[in-house]
Amino acid sequence: MRLRTLLTTAALGAALAAPVLTAPQAGAAPPGCDATDAQIYAAPGAVAGNPGDLLACRPAKLTNIPGDVPMHAWKVRYVSTDAQGQKIAVSGTVAVPDAEWKGGGSRPTVAFNPGTLGSGLQCAFSKQLAGQYVDMYEGGNLQLMLKAGYAVAATDGVGYLDGQVHTYMVGANAGHALLDIVRTSRQIPGGTLKADGDVGISGYSEGGAAALWGAQLAASYAPELKVVGAAAGGVPGDLKLTAKQLNGSLFAGFLADALVGLHAAHPEMPFDDLMNDKGQQAIKDVKSNCLYGTLAVFLGAKVENFSKQGLSLDQIYALKGPDGTSWGDIVDRQRLGVDIGTPSSNAKYKIGFPVFQYRGWLEEIIPHETEDGTHAAYCSAGINTTWKNTYPTEHLSTDWGAAGDVTNFLGDRFAGKPAQSNC
Structure with missing residues (x-):
């Protein structure tokens, strides 16, 4: 998709996107997972509990993931931590394929942060996946992951509860929320995800920045998670x-x-x-x-x-x-690639797993200098980094153009295959 196509899509989206008045019906909730939609998105008030604790959940039908992949899915509300270290509530979605996992060990989970959706409360990814509003473009990417057998824990990001504003591009908020929803995904009543399952991290654009923040914070913030790889594209590393x-x-x-x-x-x-x-x-x-x-x-x-x-x-x-x-x-x-290093280093942010970074050759929104610079910083720090900038796509279409590579990269990590850095 070239620039003209993106602008045409933007104009049509602005004119046509409108809330759906009735949410799709979901199956019966397991005991303890019977929150209303209003309770999922209610103003947070005082928040208690540990990061990742499940506060509320409800079954969801994800009508904006194409292909009718058999799955069980839930909207969730959970505890996270903001940039000041305060406990906060965040919303998101957990989806688990019905197909038996045959990859060995426990089913892996992809921690997913969507690209920019906008800051209106109706824009929350969990609402859009469930068909309550249509102004997003990530459903096909999640379809690939679910068809591959991976669970998906997709955060809305901080600031989509009643009375809030999305804290767009705040690194610590994004990274914490992304890691915490993996913890949450393992607490759903009637759920099947286990604590020893591998974790992959993925996101593009705003989601790419969140993915790298999740990668940088994983060792210190969520050391119990078995993160085996992260994929991040279109990353605005220097704001x-x-x-x-x-x-x-x-x-x-x-x-x-x-x-x-x-x-x-x-x-x-x-x-x-x-x-x-x-x-x-x-x-x-x-x-x-x-x-x-x-x-x-x-x-x-x-x-x-x-x-x-x-x-x-x-x-x-x-x-x-x-x-x-x-x-x-x-x-x-918020700058990415600063004070990063391998687990044996003295860096503030230690990364001990492979990272895939990518951008489109025709990128027109994020400066090439910052995307290339973030990649170079990871290489200089000795982090196992795969880099690809040869997609014949501009910003938005790179998200789709790279989706197969992202799914395969994470799949290789879940299979225990080594990654060959091309720094």
Whole structure:
């Protein structure tokens, strides 16, 4: 899919995407898994429990996964940890194929984070998979994984419960939520997943950043999980480089999502008071739209037009919060490939399993420099890294074009096959 096709799809999606008024019927819930939809997405309040603890679940019929793969699936609400170390509630989906696992050992699980879906509450991946809203593109990728026999634990990401805002591109939030839903998947009443099953991590674009954060945090945050590989594509590893390219571009909506999402994670930082009337409306637009609506609303938008003083990105980065932390400091914390190393290193983030990174040759949204730079950082750190940048695709279509390679890469890891780094 070339640029024109993506923009045409965006325009059609913005015009046509609409909520489905009735959710599909699911089978009878096992005891203890009978929450209502409202309970899954209710405002979190005080959250107790350990990371990954199951708070609520309900059976789901995933009508937006094509192919009628026989499976049992659930919407889940679970405990995770935010970037400040506080306990939070997160929603997501767990799907387990009905077909017997014949690969040896316990059935493996793919921890999956979708690409950008938008920040409106209706955009939650678990809602879209269940047909309650249609503005996403990942169903076919999950079909491949489920047909291969793998369970899928797909997080919505932080910020899709009532009254919340998605913390778009906040690395620790994304990585924690992705790892924790694997823990959750093993607690579903009547479920069959076991604690010794292998874990693979996968995501593209926003999901690719989340996948690498999950990979970087796995050893310290979830050491009991047997993570054997991670696949991440279209990764905006350096948000400052990415923001510079997005500002004023056809894809400025992604920058709007990031600015609002970062503020949702850091409400102590200056933001709302800086906005002019156009900026206040922009915040409302981000909070109410899904992917294609956001792209349409912010087509060609420049960040300088939304604040009272016409602040540039660099001027925003210089602004400081009450403790002296600047917006630039917070953005830099999200950079991937920093202080990473092998298990025998002294690095903060230790990765002891193979990683597959990829991008399309015709990539037009994420700067090549940051995708290539993240790959180079992993290679320099001695991490077993497979790199592929030869897909004849642009940003969105690379997600589909690489899906077979991603499934095969994780399948080889589940089968215990060695990975040959091509650094």
